[in-house]
Amino acid sequence: MGKKIIFIIAIIVGVGAILAGLVITKLGQFSAMAEAGKNGGPPPSTVSVTTPRTDTWETRYKSVGSIEPVRGILIETESAGVVDSINFENGQEVKAGDLLVQLDIDVEKAQLRAAEATVQLTQTEFERATRLRQSGNVPQSDLDRAAADMERAQAEIQNLKALIDRKTIVAPFDGRVGIRQINLGQYVPTGSPIVSLEADEQVYVNFSLPQKTLSKINTGMKLDVTSDAYPEQTFVGQLTAISPVIDPSTRSVALQGTIDNPESLLRSGLFVNIELVSEQTEEVLLIPSTAILYAPYGNSVYVVESQQNEDGSGERLIVKQKFIRIGRSRGDFVSVLDGVTADERIVSSGAFKLRNGAAITINNDLEPQAQLAPAVDNS
Template structure:
């Protein structure tokens, strides 16, 4: 079959169109490749850095006691309300001590009687009208009476329950007239202005723990608040099963919002070290490796593809262990635009005085 001229014309037209389209694309690509891409750089700088240690702990009151009865009698006075703040030495509960007070008065009366008898015998002995032995006998009797009175006074103290320290009392579960017996729990008292926080840390961090190390603690009860504290004591033994050491910290609780038994999330801040730091945006991951676009300041900031080794991370920043030196410039914004060997348009260098948003606005112009 013969091919018509119109078929040749259509094919020729199609070939010319494709040729022109490919040429236009190549010209555009060449123009794009030749134009320097705008970038924002960051400098590898030495900064103070510490790897946070996270743990879970439980709160305990700095001081906690349950006051119990040591004698059998009825409750005569209750001088506190549920959850009340009390001062050290404040009387909380008074038991009926009428009989014991009567016995004390009798003992004091006997003590006074024997003291007067001793005075009379002493005066007689001074005039040689009494034997020395009589004086000594009366002295012994006076000491005995005094001791009996002091013993009764000590027993009277068992009928008074006083706060051994300032704190907050718990619920009142007794009433006036309640018969109490030795060992019966009457009221709890907790010192809450400072809390003890116990938590466990893996033994690998033992070398970084010391008294005075700062920490922050958070609770689900107050998700927007962080409570500050310091390590008070590091345990003397490592648990052979969990391979962890117990740490006790003191956490300030001026508002008394924290309670014993609360579950806390703890973040320790070990002694900081100086290390090279870059913004996370400068890191380009590829598989198990990490790279940066290095700007060679000695060659008009020509771009070079360089592998780096990373250490720890924190919000917005990453530690550089190897691959860069202090002061080296890398591309922080615009990493997807540059290619090996290019000389980009440097819009600025991130630092404490220039914000990222400001440099990005300049880039968009």
């Protein structure tokens, strides 16, 4: 019986302790709410604050484009025939004049030997006709006919040699071959693709810009080219050609730059990002991109201001939302064209939890450091 009484008392004490804890918690919440109401709003939010910075930026025009070799062709057959030999490996470096593919020329070589014999015969007949004509034993027409027969035979040799040359496919310039599209012993008709050949010690980058930039660009301007294939590398080139024609459908001008490619990293067809760097510079006002609240109706930032407490006990910090007009971005920074000044303090992180007129406290200990050229650490 005594154990039951002790058990009941323990339960009552435990329930009482829980109720007491709830009461104390609620009293604390009510006290915080009363204090917040006394101060005119919710408790201050902790944010990081920064001041806009000024910098000098080069004028850059961004675009996307693709790589094209300065010299690149698809080698095709000029004459039909059977592939007799293939004298290269896929992806091999070749020199101008190197034999790539030999089609079967046995028939042409036999015809060439016969033509050479015919030339020797016609030369002999021409010489004989010349002597007889000098002695007056044959008419001039016989000499003319012998000369024509000799020229015809010589032309036949040239024709056969040209046919053999068309079936003997050599590299027209130094470069790298691709993947062959023929096989040994295959019959290939005229115009059949054999292999691509590209000289990629230099490459073109083709891109376009809006027509409004036409008066601000000229050949010789620097190009910074990047690709996701080489995310940590920037290739530098020059603008070498500006199309004289504006595309009537896009109202853009086609441009072409040239880039040295000694390591053959930039391959034909590679998609690249391009920045055309102008010699003109401009003063810009920069803020971290984390400070901007992006919205369809307009971008804005929160500016820090001081406000007198309603009870006259002192000042507190609040924020005011200001709409801004932004320009170009670089790294972690965005240039501001209008809306804030260099002497104003703005919220750089934590702006998403604020509202216009909200009270804040400042803590910059954990603020991320914005950089113009951030480097991502993948380790």
